Amino acid sequence: MxxxxxxxxxxxxxxxxxxxxxxxxxxxxxxxxxxxxxxxxxxxxxxxxxxxxxxxxxxxxxxxxxxxxxxxxxxxxxxxxxxxxxxxxxxxxxxxxxxxxxxxxxxxxxxxxxxxxxxxxxxxxxxxxxxxxxxxxxxxxxxxxxxxxxxxVKGGKTPPKASSYEQPEEATESAEAAAPAAEPAATEGVRYGWKCLACGYVVEMDELPDDYTCPICMVGKEMFKRIEL
The missing domain is CATH 2.30.110.10 (Electron Transport, Fmn-binding Protein; Chain A)
Known part of the structure; x- marks a missing residue:
């Protein structure tokens, strides 16, 4: 199916x-x-x-x-x-x-x-x-x-308890987030931040502390992806 x-x-x-x-x-x-x-x-x-x-x-x-x-x-x-x-x-x-x-x-x-x-x-x-x-x-x-x-448009994700939650897609997304990604080369005038793959929350910060948790959905650093703002 x-x-x-x-x-x-x-x-x-x-x-x-x-x-x-x-x-x-x-x-x-x-x-x-x-x-x-x-x-x-x-x-x-x-x-x-x-x-x-x-x-x-x-x-x-x-x-x-x-x-x-x-x-x-x-x-x-x-x-x-x-x-x-x-x-x-x-x-x-x-x-x-x-x-x-x-x-x-x-x-x-x-x-x-x-x-x-x-x-x-x-x-x-x-x-x-x-x-x-x-x-x-x-x-x-x-x-x-x-x-x-x-x-x-919002870039939101589906929580695990939702009726439309799809485990395979979410599991793949989590694995991709957990894998170390190549950091973009520093570019003058470009700002970077981190986006939560669970709820879409964005924080402007060069590096996330290892113990950082999303203030909205409380997931850890491994669920954040670095983005250009």
Whole structure:
């Protein structure tokens, strides 16, 4: 089977958030979609290993923020490559709270949807939640980001817990990053930096310390590639 065929499918990029008595959590997905109009229902598949998945199950409700093309890699990295049990993802994020008490991201968001879970399907690695929309609002007129835009324009990568993650491609990329690369010859007036192959974060620095970790997704130096700025 040619898994590249899946790349022809069109997706958006969304931040799913939820809250229970103990924790507010959020993660980035590309699997949010409308499934019916009357009643208005949506679906989202979330990896069981994501903290957000457990919080949605506990609370029975979730929010979905539609990210725009202006969304920063810092915002995407915060919700897509960090865990909610180790980081308060909302601390440095603009958000509002819906009528159910769920926080939802408002910065770089085109719209948001509040949904109550009415059904769930165990898909093995993921749980598919079906939710009835109880509130929705347009937040900006900016263009919504597609998954293709995230990869081709933003240079973003797919986290291992994502539904569209492809192990062979990511493993090859990691191996290439780990292999010592020839450093570009010094050129007057040229600036160099390092780009994280996991989340796309870029730091301007001649050399990375051996113990350097990405401030967004926390991967080590071996996952950075030297680039010309």
């Amino acid at each position: 040619d898994t590249k065929a899946f790349r022809t499918l069109n997706y958006g990029l969304y931040i799913i958030t939820a809250k229970n008595d103990e924790l507010r959590a959020g993660c980035v997905v590309n699997t949010f979609a409308q499934v019916t109009s009357k009643p208005a229902q949506v679906s989202v598949a979330i990896n069981k290993e994501n903290v957000t998945c457990g919080v949605v199950q506990d609370s029975g409700a979730f929010e979905a923020s539609v990210l725009t093309e202006s969304a920063t890699m810092e915002l995407i990295g915060r919700f897509g490559f960090r865990t909610s049990t180790e980081l308060d993802k909302f601390a440095d994020t603009q958000y509002a709270v819906d009528e159910l008490g769920i926080p939802y991201v408002t910065e770089h968001a085109a719209a948001h949807f509040c949904a109550k879970v009415v059904n769930r399907i165990d898909l093995g690695s993921h749980i598919l939640f079906i939710g009835e929309v109880v509130d929705a609002e347009v937040l900006s007129g900016d263009a919504a980001m597609t998954y293709a835009y995230y990869h081709k």
